[in-house]
Amino acid sequence: MTAEVTEQARQVTFLEAIREALREEMQRDEKVFLIGEDIGSYGGAFKVTEGLHAEFGADRVIDTPISEAAIVGAAAGAAMMGFKPVAEMQFIDFISCAFDQLTNVVSKWRYRMGFGVPIVVRGPCGGGVRGGPFHSGNPEAFFANSAGLKIVEPSTAYDAKGLLKAAIRDPDPVLFFEHKFLYRLPRLREALPDEDYVVPIGKAAVRREGTDLTIVTFGAMVYRALDAADRLAEAGISAEVVDLRTIVPLDVETVLASVRKTNRAIVLHEASRTGGYGGEISATITEKAFEWLDAPIIRVASLDTPVPYSPPLEDFYLPQVDDIVEAATKLSAY
């Protein structure tokens, strides 16, 4: 077998990277267990946990009734007993059913009681897969306003694995949003290191360097931003793309460093615009780097509507490369 073939064999998808993180963390630490709906022998709705039930048994890959509040609550209780539970929401939209557990029980626990609740709640988020109003959501902003929850959303296979490991090892609760559009996207296949690694929570990455404007984004929108940056380059506009990787805590320094360089910013996300996390990023830039700005900050986000199902509707709803290019063109001419 040639080295090239070996390299090819180790290429993994975004989804496989997540599974590798789960498997390796379960091998590393017997306190790590999984809990959720249909995650056992069935392997989960998206097959993220496939094979883990066979490898680790029903005691560590626990199937539950359809009870998101109970899944998160039980994870929290087990965490207080020294375990490191990873709870799966079958679709992240259903995290709303555990909203009270997350925003009132889990997020406030360390502050109230002096000891943490180290759980990970993970699941597939995002649209573009014709999932309709209840299987396409991006709920990060609902939780960003609840102090005590970390929120992570990776955009690469390397980050997905490294950030999920970091989340499982974190002493505090972490919401881990996996954009389902990325799960098996061929473009994201990559060879991962053989050795154990983590990607630290709270550190953004500059995915493309540029000088004229900054696009601050995360998750699947990173690729829309990169595609837009290609188009903008053809028009002579140099766009820098900042992938937040972690939504809370926000890597303010990386965002500000980019904006101080380019003096113009677009904030791009897939959730609806009003009340979206883009407003928070925009306000942070304005508070801390106002004098560096040459133009208003533009938010590019989805419509203020539910996520519609039919392809022409959903495509109209989601930010497209054209939308980003149009916004960037106007911004650079400001």
Add this chain to the structure above:
Amino acid sequence: MSTLSREQHHRIHYFLRLTRMVEEKLGNLSAQGKVIGSLYRSLGQEGTAVGSAAALEPDKGDIAAPILRDLGAVLTMGGTPTEVFQQYMAKNGPTRGRELNIHFGAPERNFIGPVSMLGEMIPLMAGIALGFKMRKQPGVALCYIGDGGASTGPTHEGLNLAAVLDLPFILIIENNGYAYSTPTDRQSRLTRLADRALAYGIPGVTVDGNDVIAVYEATREAADRARRGEGPTLIESVTFRMKGHAQHDNQAYVPREVIEEWQAKDPITRHERYMLENGIADHEDIDRLFARISAELDAAVAEAESTPMPEGVTALLDVFENGVAERAPWLAPIS
């Protein structure tokens, strides 16, 4: 005749009296303007809280999650009167001023504090029970809920999960007649809330909540069952809330004759009578107990009063293990 030893009866009676006298002391402190916020009484319900908590075995790891009217369970499990006074006075006590009243505790202390969203502790305590099961430890998780809280969604989800996973879990529904101003018959069509157990495929028992011995024995039986790996039990403890929801509530919606009826069933008087009639205690013992608790509480109040308030700037701490919350960026940094 109960199976309790003389020593156990004395221990239970101590915690019954202690609970009532702590609350009376809190009433005095409140009248003096020293309590910040409202005072929630468990008058008349001490038998349920103390009897159930006394049945647990902390040396086996058992953990209770008392709710608002379970001061007796907090004290029985090891919470101290000083801590309760510190909490009610918003001092730098067990929660360093972040939380109110009996919202404190930790698993290693065998009790954990509640949240105000009723029922949410049930899935969480199912998780504690799951922890016992996964560690193959003999511990039992005991959770409390009221007749009102039992109407919430997480109550169902948590109890169902505990049942499906066969967890060492006990849920006590304290049916005290009213949820704030709403009578139990507006919470449920059931006349016997323990019948809900049928829906989960687990045993459900109804017990006289003002009979501390009956509560103790029902809880002990449920705990033994849980320890044998036979899963959860639902216990309905029928009692009565003798005061309003909180201090401001004069309970005008409760018929006077109902209050009088339950006054005659007071759990502490009843247990005292039981001890006297069965030669377990005499009047001198009871008098000595009063004097002992009075002295303990005077000392506890003094300690709580001398505890400082938390410093405002500490509000920034402990959202996460690492890191300090940021103050508004336009304000001067904190040295």
